Amino acid sequence: MLVQKYRDMLSEKSVIRQLSEFATARGQEIGYENVFDYSLGNPSVPVPRELTEAILHYASEDTQFVHGYSPSLGIPSVREAIAASLERRFGLPYRKEHIFMASGAAGALAHAFRLVTQPGDEILTFAPFFPEYHPYVDLTGAALKVVPPDTEQFQINMERLGEMLGPKVMAVLVNTPNNPSGVVYSAETLRELSELLRERSARYGHDIYLISDEPYREIVFDGVQAPCVSAFYDNTITCYSFSKSLSLPGERIGYLAVNPNCQDAEVMVNMCGQISRGIGHNCPPSLFQLAVGRLADLTADLSVYETNRNILYEELTKLGFSCVKPGGTFYIFPKALEEDAKEFCRKALKYDLILVPGDTFGAPGYFRMAYCIDTEKVERSLKALRRFVKEEYGKVG
């Protein structure tokens, strides 16, 4: 018999996907260039030339070596290169033994959750949050619980966290720079979080792990570096993807890194190799392992995202939106102009503006714009945005 829980999931329609389908259909009517599609978090910049060169180089080489089986933890030279890059950039003594190559951040998270939770355990995360966390966690048998947002700054609502961090919580999942808010957690936030985790680990007599989902780590603005989550808390498992930094989300290449100061770091990486056997993982593609290993410090030209952030933030605040200024990512998460953000986003469709209601991210009343689109289109969208706000809400910037 087919397993009912997966069959039931088919009837849940993803709001983001529905909006994206609407945008595509509308594009066929009026030309996609006239649809201001802010629905999807797809990188909009090309991969760096050096990456294409690396792919061409390896694909032309001894193909048995290049396309051969990778060891289940990843290709040793690649793990070494990544560890060296992390050490150089963040000052923690990462070694090959702390790195597990994974098929994107989703693959890394699938391993992290299984490392530290069993069915019945709880993982906490913070609204607003990436909605896929729910199936990612819930289908392991553990339960994802969502701490309500700090709507002031979209940092962490520490009071509610303190209440919800009970003895069943085995891990706390953070995502900074954050999808959908664009906010970067401050050093102060991370310090406070870490202290609480240490205190509760001691109180409950078991380790609580910090799982840090960092696909946007390299997309930060105003010349600042995002604080390194792992540097604040030894029991940190970092889940990284090259999808956004190198603009290759379809190639499923990332890694899991265990903080070298975590007592069981090496064992945990070895355990990941066992977890893989149960979920059909078997390492990310060899060719892309080799390519990113050669370019561990490289990113695509990500400057367009900051340009777009500046244009949108300025216009939105001018139009009277309440909005935390994003410190990174390619998202912005303003407050809607009416209480029901779904209704707000529905009205925006009339102006060919595709916005995603915050309900999807656990923060009703807000909406997300994914500005990983051409700057030229962002600029053209401003007119539609002004018209929308004026005609529907009587506001003029």
Next chain:
Amino acid sequence: MLVQKYRDMLSEKSVIRQLSEFATARGQEIGYENVFDYSLGNPSVPVPRELTEAILHYASEDTQFVHGYSPSLGIPSVREAIAASLERRFGLPYRKEHIFMASGAAGALAHAFRLVTQPGDEILTFAPFFPEYHPYVDLTGAALKVVPPDTEQFQINMERLGEMLGPKVMAVLVNTPNNPSGVVYSAETLRELSELLRERSARYGHDIYLISDEPYREIVFDGVQAPCVSAFYDNTITCYSFSKSLSLPGERIGYLAVNPNCQDAEVMVNMCGQISRGIGHNCPPSLFQLAVGRLADLTADLSVYETNRNILYEELTKLGFSCVKPGGTFYIFPKALEEDAKEFCRKALKYDLILVPGDTFGAPGYFRMAYCIDTEKVERSLKALRRFVKEEYGKVG
């Protein structure tokens, strides 16, 4: 706390891996060309030139498209090309809707098991079998039960199957051409199996699915095609990998195909997209999807495997080994010359012959040779083989 079951698995040492490590170490002493390493099932032929060309072509193209997100079921044009190839070759009306792109056969199997079993259910397979099936199935919470071998022909022991096929069995897992025996299941075997499955499905009042793991489908000898498992039984889920046919096991590219005559075929493929969310799958690498989609009928030059089979089969039978002639794969599975195959393989190491005891595959008393190595080395190994047999067992061919 770290999850103990994965930690415990670290102490189980894989026999194949230990032997392979021994071969590498011995190679450092005497030169790897002098170690007759029959331990690992790694393809030994280069990828076809057309595949390299396809990779170079796509990697040079519009990189945002090529490296972009794939839909969770796979790239539609690729699914279409694979369906058309299957229809052309096997005569079943496959369409895009029956194909789910997966990261190798391991990825496909991870979805298949979760489609049709829940914790507590049983999956049956047949000795000799690929030992990874145990963690693949057991870590889902279902239980893998192994039907003892038909040591006459390494087809299916139907009597024992009949006894073991109780109401808790939700799926039967076959692997033909078979690792480790090299045997191809006959049409008669598949007919008999299918009849039994239909009879028991009716008796127990629930569907029993046939999961067919077919990474060696294209490696068949003597000009015959392996019978198409799916053609015998509507409720068949085929798990395929391009690893062996195109010699790219590290790139993790394969698919799951549901028999078009299976009542729920399209729903099942859609359900796979939901299963992916729980195991961090998120589609195989886009570049390799595109490349295999363009070359769905192509294989590497696999003829070396048949050449090696011929040399080894002739020599082994000449030396008095009892051995079923492989119809495909790159494995042969003779009876050891003493009851304890582990002892037999241990002795072989003195002659730098790396053989794997059948205990690993659920068939004690036999041993596996993976002859995916150069023919020149196979030929040189015969002298060592003869010396081994003569000195240890007093046999002369």
